[in-house]
Amino acid sequence: MRILIYDREKDYLQFLRQRLEDEISQINKVDIICCDRQIDLICMHDQYPIDYVFMDISVHSYRGLEFVHYLHRLYPQCQFVFIYENKMKIYEIISLSALFYLKKPYKRKDIYDCVQVITQHYHQSNICFEIPIRSLSSTKSFYVDDLCYVKTDYNDLKIKTRNQDVYIAHVKTRNKIREVIEHRWFLQINRSVHVNVNCIQSVSYNQVTLHNGEMFPIGSGYRKNCLKKYRVLKR
DSSP states (O other), rough: OOEEEEEEEEHHHHHHHHHEEEEEEETTTOOEEEEOSSSHHGGGGGGGGSEEEEEEEEEEHHHHHHHHHHOOOOOOOOEEEEEEEESHHHHHHHHHSSEEEEESSOOOHHHHHHHHHHHHHHHHHOOEEEEEETTTEEEEEEGGGGEEEEEEEEEEEEEETTTTOOOEEEGHHHHHHHHHHHHSSSESSSSSSSGGGGEEEEOSSSSSEEEEEEEOOTTTHHHHHHHHHHHHHHH
């Protein structure tokens, strides 16, 4: 789970970061990025795959609320948590679509409730999908995060799970799987292979090595984006 926090008040920014790390790390792997300038918030959308944006809207004027709508368009895959102060008018707050609302000064229970909401949402985003498996002569259900890698091999699609189980499907199911893994922690390392970042042991200039010892070459046309995304996800 990757979270971006934006707040101009640095004391609140660091306090919220610490509280979120303490609460979420007990449930999920979490990476939290902080910024206190609007320009940083804008620039990060194409540098980091963000799941949730915590944004203080109480530091803005009405023009700032327009900026919030702009961010919704900038981060279409993200869910927002808006932070506000008592002086804000309630109709201004509820007019903005958000997964949760946090009020300053923070209360421990409010942060705890927020964590429960976003972790539940994150787990629900772990999509379950079904595809026909040749060896079973029937369909099988998979959760995206349970996959180790997906590899195209001529007319076959090899699916390996984190439990090291292997299934063979028809290559025609490739696009369906790509759609569901696109926004999770997967790297496309060459034309044929998508790998779960959490299954990677190491990445060199030319290849990826998994925890199970398997190795895959990094395609020259995929190298730049692959290495960049890997560094970001494994920060």
